[in-house]
Amino acid sequence: MTDEELHAHLIDRQGSRRDLNTPVLVIELDALTRxxxxxxxxxxxxxxxxxxHAKTHKSPEIARRQIAAGAIGACCAKLGEAEVLADGSVTRGLHITSPVVSAPAIARLVALNARTEDLMCVVDNPDNVRALGEAAKGGKPLTVIIDIDPGIRRTGVASPEAAVGLFRAIRAEPALTYGGVQCYCGMQQHIESFADRKASMEDRAAYVRTVIDALTEAGGAPAIVTGGGTGTHRIDPALDLFTELQVGSYVFMDSQYLACDLTGDGQGSPFETSLMVDARVVSANARSMVTLDAGFKAFSTDAEQPVVLFGASPGAKYVFMGDEHGALIVPEGEPPALAEVVTLAAPHCDPTVNLYDTYHVVQGDTLRALWPVAARGRSR
Structure with a gap:
């Protein structure tokens, strides 16, 4: 059965969160809005x-709420995500942050550009620039952004000279419009110490300025410098570098970001945990331990174990027990009883979201809405 079939009748019924079929992906609406x-x-x-960045939530509904609050558009890691947002009425200000290189994907990109406004995509290779320019001939001009490698060696040009060469390749294509540069410092986002994160970002910003200076000298001063992130958002403005921020995980605040000192002022995170997974006790036959119905299929496994938020005594810890199950270790106090609900935080929100079809949107203990994770699996 679909989530709609299972749970639509519970919407707006007081206390209905307790009756959701678990494991279930939950958004606390008020925290998300804040x-x-x-x-x-x-x-x-x-x-x-x-x-x-919509790669975090993969949801046109959430993207529309971000735009209503003042965002100029949305970033998408992959073309497929951008297509889903456009289908969901998010048709202005989309930016694809990974290169689009295959012939079929470029054809889709040109089609998407025709039905949206102010679409942008990144480039880091002259061959890709030429392919994009050829595909866009005779149609709507396509805006491209030079991706700068901040040291990860994942994507992006690797030197100021390479950036200038790419700029000249873009200028040679009549159907392409040069928009500026992108530099996303992913390695810096999860440095736990604010001072260490700030020092690392200042170092990367100094390098990016050498690229921008070279582009400016060549006649390519960037109108847009896009980058930044949730982990560095308090640092990015003072760098006097970015014109816009690509923040993503702030909407949910997973355990990885909550482990970081985001502000450096001792005040804690300015953002709240709004994404969680409700699981249920399905076996309670061991002392100081119960088994939950949420395992590897319910959480991403590239970070720490899920953190217990509600439903168990302080000190309770979750441990994976396989595809379908997890152990809840309760060293003190009584473990939750059979069929009781335990709420856990997502250890890494982006891949955890990708495991589910639907957000179950709640206020307190009441289900308010079902939002599809519309871009789930749209990684191409």
Whole structure:
């Protein structure tokens, strides 16, 4: 049965969260709204534009709420995500942050450009520039952004000279429009110490300026410098580098970001945990331990074990027990009883979201809406 078939009748029924079939992906609506509003207000206070990353939530509904709060559009890691957002009425300000290189994908990109406004995509190779220019001939001009490698060696040009060469290749294609540069410092986002993260970002910003200076000298001063992230959002404005922020995980605040000192002022995270997984006790035959119905299929496994939020005594810890199950170790106090619900935080929100078809949107203990994870699996 689909989530709609299982749970639509529970919407707006007081206490209905307790009756959801578990494991289930849950959004706390009020916390999500506060997170969206806080980041929008922060960016506005710093004179920066906000183009949040939809790879985190994969949801046109959430993207529309971010835009309503002041965002200029949305970033998408893959072309398929951008197509889903466009299908969901998010048709302005989309930016694809990974290269689009195959002939079939380029054809889809040109088609997407024709039905949206202000679409952008990244490039880091002259051959890709030429392919994009050829495909866009005779149609709507396509805006391209030079991707700068901040040291990860994943994507992006590797030197100022390579950036200038790419800029000249773009200028040689009449159907392409040069928009600026992208530099996403992914390695810096999860440095736990604020001071260490700040020092690392300052180092990377100094390098990016050498690329921008070379482009400017060649006649390619970038109008857009897009990058930044949730982990560095308090640092990015002072770098005097970015024109817009690609923040993503702030909407949900997974365990990886909560482990970081985001502000450096001792005040804790300015954002709340709004994404969680409700699981249920399905076996309670061992002392100080019960078994939950959520295992590897319910959480991403590239980070720490899920953290227990509610439903168990302090000190309770979750441990994976296989595809379908997890152990809840309760060293003190009584473990939750059979069929009781335990709420856990997502250890890494992006891949955890990709495991589910639907967000179950709640206020307190009441289900309010079902939002599809519409871009789930759209990684091509």
């Amino acid at each position: 997170n969206i509003d806080r980041m929008a207000a922060f960016a506005a206070s710093k004179g920066l534009k906000l183009r949040p």
